[in-house]
Amino acid sequence: MAETLALDRTLTLHQLRTFRAVAEQLSFSAAAQELSISQPSVSYQVKELEQALGLSLVDRLGKRVRLTEAGEVLYEYARRTLTLLDEAALVMEQMRGIERGTLRVGASTTVGIYVVPLALGAFKKLHPGLAVSLEISRRETLLERVKRGVLDLAVLSPPVPDPDLITTPFMDDELVMVVPRGHPLAGRRGLSLQDFAGESFLMREPSSDTRAAVEAAARRAGVTLNVSMELGSNGAIKHAVEAGLGVAILSSHAIELERKDGGLVVVELEGFPIRRPWCIVHLRRRHLPAAVQRFVEYLRQGDWIRSLR
DSSP states (O other): HHHHHHHHHOOOOHHHHHHEEEHSSOOHHHHHHHTTTOOOHHHHHHHHHHHHHHHHOOEETTTEEEOHHHHHHHHHHHHHHHHHHHHHHHHHHHHHHGGGGEEEEEEEEHHHTTHHHHHHHHHHOOOTTTTTEEEEEOOOHHHHHHTTTTTSSSEEESSOOOOEEEEEEEEEEEEEEEEEEETTTHHHHHHSGGGGGSSEEOOOOOOOOHHHHHHHHHHHHHHHHHEEEOSSSSHHHHHHHTTSSBBBEGGGGGSSHHHTSSSEEEBTTTTEEEEEEEEEEEESSOOOOOOHHHHHHHHHHHHGGGOOO
């Protein structure tokens, strides 16, 4: 009993959370980034935990780490303990109500830049006491962070076939062909993707959801696209198209200003626009925080969409 009481005084939740992050990331630097603390702080917390237990928990292998046998055992207990504590915190948050809750949202690039901030802004006006954060990242990163509870939900496309997650479509995106002002095909009708087979296409990186949708459409049309340049953002692609470096297929939400200004022209094509669903993804769990439940309902109801028009 005396040893147990001594251990209770030595171990801290902060140490356990830090160790859990290291065990899941197998990297001190990645754990530090996840926890938003310094890498030396992560190393210190793990070292303190090892000294308290009198056991080595990780083997340091350069920039990577590997759990020892004791580390594997502790990780399972830490994971279960912290999960229970997180559930208790969730119940307490529900009892406090939405006005004092938190909402951690992730989103893929296009929807995260052009749509989700407007929805969050309108939702925040209704609930000014709510603490809101938005993380824009790649699809794989977002799904991993939702499954680990770092994010409450993510908004992305297409649907996610994962038994641990619930995927709910809430609105459609429309991908359109855009060319610079003065392009020979601007304003013409009766065109198809075949008419652009010789054009230089400006595309997002291979991991982009938009690029995947465009390439799928090209395969259906039997067209091989000439990808002349890969750019890391919609903004860079828009500027490149306006400069006459090529053509692109982008979300209609991403080009509203350039279309009104006349710098980009939308060309009507057979089979276009390409419609794809944007979906809300969250953990399949019995209790969602009140703020998360309310925001999911708010997105699905769509009253905020008027601000996009």
